[in-house]
Amino acid sequence: MLRHPFTRSVRPNRVYAKLKLAGFATSAIRNAVANRAVVFTANGNPAEVLRVQSYDPPSSPAPDSVQVRFRLSPINPSDINVVQGVYPATPMKMQLGGEDVHVGGNEGLAEVVEVGSEVQGLKKGDWVISAKPQAGTWSSFRTLRAEDVIKLPEGRLSEVNAATITASTVNPPTAYNMLHEFVHLKEGDWVLQNGANSAVGQAVIQIAARKGIKTINFVRNRPDLDHLMNQLAQLGATHVFTYDALSDKSLAKHVKQWTSESPIRLMLNCVSGPDTTAMTRLLGDNAHIVSYGAMSKKPLSLPTSLFIFKNLCAQGFWQSRWYQQHSRQERENLMKTLADFKLKEPEHEILDLSTESSDEAATQRLRDVLVKMEEGFGKKVLLRLG
Amino acid sequence: MLRHPFTRSVRPNRVYAKLKLAGFATSAIRNAVANRAVVFTANGNPAEVLRVQSYDPPSSPAPDSVQVRFRLSPINPSDINVVQGVYPATPMKMQLGGEDVHVGGNEGLAEVVEVGSEVQGLKKGDWVISAKPQAGTWSSFRTLRAEDVIKLPEGRLSEVNAATITASTVNPPTAYNMLHEFVHLKEGDWVLQNGANSAVGQAVIQIAARKGIKTINFVRNRPDLDHLMNQLAQLGATHVFTYDALSDKSLAKHVKQWTSESPIRLMLNCVSGPDTTAMTRLLGDNAHIVSYGAMSKKPLSLPTSLFIFKNLCAQGFWQSRWYQQHSRQERENLMKTLADFKLKEPEHEILDLSTESSDEAATQRLRDVLVKMEEGFGKKVLLRLG
Structure with missing residues (x-):
């Protein structure tokens, strides 16, 4: 039983x-x-x-x-x-x-x-x-x-x-800081992320949406995909795709149209591996990939040409390091800021x-x-x- | 014949x-x-x-x-x-x-x-x-x-x-700018590089040596290896290794001893591929990998944990972009600076x-x-x- x-x-x-x-x-x-x-x-x-x-x-x-x-x-x-x-x-x-x-x-x-x-x-x-x-x-x-x-x-x-x-002290602060510490984003800008249904990913969607920042979100295919897509859309996700969509060449064309006014300059990564490599094709020049996890247990593998000719910058974010580098006052301010967002619990x-x-x-x-x-x-x- | x-x-x-x-x-x-x-x-x-x-x-x-x-x-x-x-x-x-x-x-x-x-x-x-x-x-x-x-x-x-x-207008400027635009290096600091016998690599060795910056250099094994190693040493290379040395675990220990006062914060990459991945084990926290080539024709593949926990930053350098972003005066200043180094021709x-x-x-x-x-x-x- x-x-x-x-x-x-x-x-x-x-x-x-x-x-x-x-x-x-x-x-x-x-x-x-x-x-x-x-x-x-x-x-x-x-x-x-x-x-x-x-x-x-x-x-x-x-x-x-x-x-x-x-x-x-x-x-x-x-x-x-x-x-x-x-x-x-x-x-x-x-x-x-x-x-x-x-x-x-x-x-x-x-x-x-x-x-x-x-x-x-x-x-x-x-x-x-x-x-x-x-x-x-x-x-x-x-x-x-x-x-x-x-x-x-x-x-x-x-x-x-x-x-x-x-x-x-980890997930919403991670989401907030990744949206603020690497690229200056303004209303109408775009953010690309994978693992979008993670606790961090859901916080990213909500914080971005409140600030008028659009998100392109990737999740794994699953039995209850429609439910998940609806849920993320309700949180404020602009677009949600499964990684399977990356093999469809028309996706890059669509993304290019959507983001023509503001090519994507920030990608948040908690997966790594080949799907993440494929996602980088959607980025504009001078973009930052910020990694905070590696759920695929595979490395982050990128064509060197992206770094040289598209001026890609790959970095990591670790909320523990942020705490070490910021004062108690700054930590409390962050918590207050996050409370004001009234994020939906996962x-x-x-x-x-x-x-x-x-x-x-x-x-x-x-x-x-x-x-x-x-x-x-x-x-x-x-x-x-x- | x-x-x-x-x-x-x-x-x-x-x-x-x-x-x-x-x-x-x-x-x-x-x-x-x-x-x-x-x-x-x-x-x-x-x-x-x-x-x-x-x-x-x-x-x-x-x-x-x-x-x-x-x-x-x-x-x-x-x-x-x-x-x-x-x-x-x-x-x-x-x-x-x-x-x-x-x-x-x-x-x-x-x-x-x-x-x-x-x-x-x-x-x-x-x-x-x-x-x-x-x-x-x-x-x-x-x-x-x-x-x-x-x-x-x-x-x-x-x-x-x-x-x-x-x-x-390419090789010595690339070497000089990569040594100056990413990490503030002072006398006694260390730089790690591969493809060290390239025109850029040789310029890196010489410019670093003149400034009291130490270099750990990697080259491919080859028939005339001794000749090449002597040549790079004469240019001012602190250490020269072949990539084979990366499979020897004692290397990381030696590097740690040499650099204990000043863990390596800058790595210059014109190769990519597995050897380059292995080299990153020699880096200290908060290091920058700056790529300017990919002679292996393989991607740059890095463990995501390096980004998250060691705060690695991977970037690229392209001298053409530098020229676009700098004035004629700045270009001329760079050329004068380089002339003063009296670099040895390759x-x-x-x-x-x-x-x-x-x-x-x-x-x-x-x-x-x-x-x-x-x-x-x-x-x-x-x-x-x-």
Whole structure:
């Protein structure tokens, strides 16, 4: 029997009874369902190396710290890359059952559950995010220093919106900065992008549309293509194509007509590989290709003549570097700017592992979802652990 | 019997006698040896489509023009690309024997042989170059508007030096600008380059050395490798390797040690393909790859992670664009700056086609040399036609 990965639920008191029978210490039993982390000890295929593990709740926070509970934590492509060991960031370490493990997760919406005696400006119930990257957000309870958390505006946000947009220190900022830091775009200009249905891609479409910038978007062919195309069009996409369209020579002619007043000078790339190479034929002179991902796992391969004769410039964007290079004030300004865009949250599914009766069952369900994610085409997955 | 392509000579009066016997018109005979052009009617493999063709000398120049004789005209890689039809420049057109043909050649040292009645500042015997690209320099006599020629300093230059360095509007300027327009380099900094034995590569080595900038140079393996390595070392190369060295993992370690104070931020590329990809492992963060050629005829293929996490920037340089974007004053300043470097002329061979008895024989000799050039490893070829 196939289990639907997102809708199962187990009655908590049954879980409690089971655990009690299995001889768990009371403190462990009390928190077994609510207190879990997604961890790994060695890099590898996430569907093989990630596991769900219960742990004792942290003790009361130090005077300068707060205890938080993560409510929803996205599984971003870069989180997967961290687990694979191909992303230059060190995941959080913790001791679990006498073993050093890494806890996954870079982003997440957390709620303050206990406040250290000297902490000011934060209270129980506040929604916060971690100001530090690789905070190990795939966990339930955690203790964080108060200076490392950022408080979200009260009472105006849905949980999903907060977790995917307002609390997202990666995707919407990446979209905004790529549209602003490389080419001076004005109303009526054009942007070309692939992976247009990614969280970044959807933010690009929306931010561009609000500024009167037109987008030509590429996505993979898929069973529910019409649905996706409609969805992107509703976000403000000017044109949406599958990569198959690149083999049709009339496309370049059409693009040339559309953009004759303003040849394309910015292309955003999270795919690389041959389709991305083919897309560069649509660019005008003096264009910038800005890469922020490589979902094809293939290199970015470009005819040298594009660089020499069309003055192409290929660069990369990494939001982590942006944060390093900008002040706290600049970061806060960016977040405020993004909040004003009121971006639509991406299509998502909540993977609630708090309802699983055992770590083994939770691990299995997580891995099923990771296999599905590996195949692509899925919605954004938001983890709920506690 | 194998003919050595560069040292044959035929006594001119013997040629004259032969042509007379063959029934050529007197004017054609008088100039048959001295008045030839290397032409093509369709793009293609230079060794197949280029031919040498005699033509009548131009009549006396108009009042605003001068008649010049090209003394030595280099065959540059970009000239080959123009013939192949893969270079975005339109070669000179002329009518020869009632047929429209293209005349090859972008650079060349010319001597003024006749001055139009209203021309000032130029006299018979002056050495000049064309200020306009694609001047059809693979020809002997030509008429040029006085405003389109640039006079070289008198009496200080050898013919070869003038043709390859002082009169070169492409190679030394390309080297100089690539070292100055992308990364601010100071004494002790490092530059990585491939195709280091090209005319540009040799100029890069010399200009960098004069400024205290160190170079790591890559060349192809070849029979006379020691000779080439010594030659580049004498020009000021800090290190010279063949591409084979890239498969030795200790190289990256050595480079890291050498450059630990100043990780490499500039790489100059005229090759592309897998060896060039491998070279990028030697780069530091925030580096620029500047491409000015693609001798491998393969694309420039780079791991997307280099762009994202190491902030690599890949660009191109085209001296023609630089000229378009800079004033006449800036161009002249550049030429003066380059003259002060007193660059050593590249190893060269003079291909003297003026000594060939017939256009057919001259064409055959030219094609033999072009085949040799296609194989690489040859010296710079300088054409002498009249």
